[in-house]
Amino acid sequence: MLQKLGFKENLALLVGRIMIIIGLLPNGIRKVVSFDMTAAMMGGAPPILIEGKLFPGQAPLFYFPFPEVFLAFAASFDIGGSLLLIFGLKTRSVAAFLAGYCILAITVYHGNIGGPEDIRAILRNLPLVGGLLLLASTGAGQWSIDGWLRNRRR
């Protein structure tokens, strides 16, 4: 299946990958840094202030039981997933999985659509999902662990 990729394609795959995880990694770090506050919010406490904005901006679809557990999962998806994507290990599966996770998160926290502002909030978050899906279909190219493993096998 795999042809040798040109310089341009490998570069695009690397840069595209890095830009896409920029939408994930800071979120994961923030979840770790403000773990208790975020867990409380997930469990039903009032919205928290993130960078001058209330989050969530609307009532979530549901509150999580055992929020600490789910938050730990979410943080590890954010951080672990980003690292796997940067290094390009199992890129296609990881990207597809993360896309699903993002869709779930968007549904829970932006699913109460009350007005155009809520739809806009969803649209602002969607490019991340789209980028992850594109990455799931292209894979990580040769400048990645996947690519290195493929070359070695040959």
Next chain:
Amino acid sequence: MQDQTEYLTDDTKTNLAMLVGRLIVLMPFIPNGISKIMNFTIIAGIMGGTVGPQILDGRLFPTQTPLFNFPVPEFFLVMSICFDLIGSALLIIGWRARAVAPILAGYVLFAMLIYHYDVKDGRDVMTILRNLPFVGGLILMSAFGAGAWSVDGWLRKKNKRA
């Protein structure tokens, strides 16, 4: 241009991910373009520097002093509406995707540079963080095109058969 599309596996899963990913990446362009048409005079004023920040669609824009004001803002606004609407339409149907995607990526980066260059405010950082995955998706498309389920893919198939 060297054709790297053979790199993509041609199975349903890959093609579906490519199509859905493309649609989702491009979705935000369309309301942006429409909002620019609806608020044409106000936005042209903002771009030209004659109108201060305004609340558009419930959000303050711009949140900081732009890097520079445009001369002939109407012209540039029409250009950017074309990028938003025509560019995204071309990518959605997947026609010349490898040429259109880098143009749009450059356009988004340029707009970000002008209206969010000052990153002292946490909100602008958030906006940039949210916009970069967008650019990343466009960069991926500029390398690999729009996949098999697109006008490009259909044309390729037709040429191969002929």
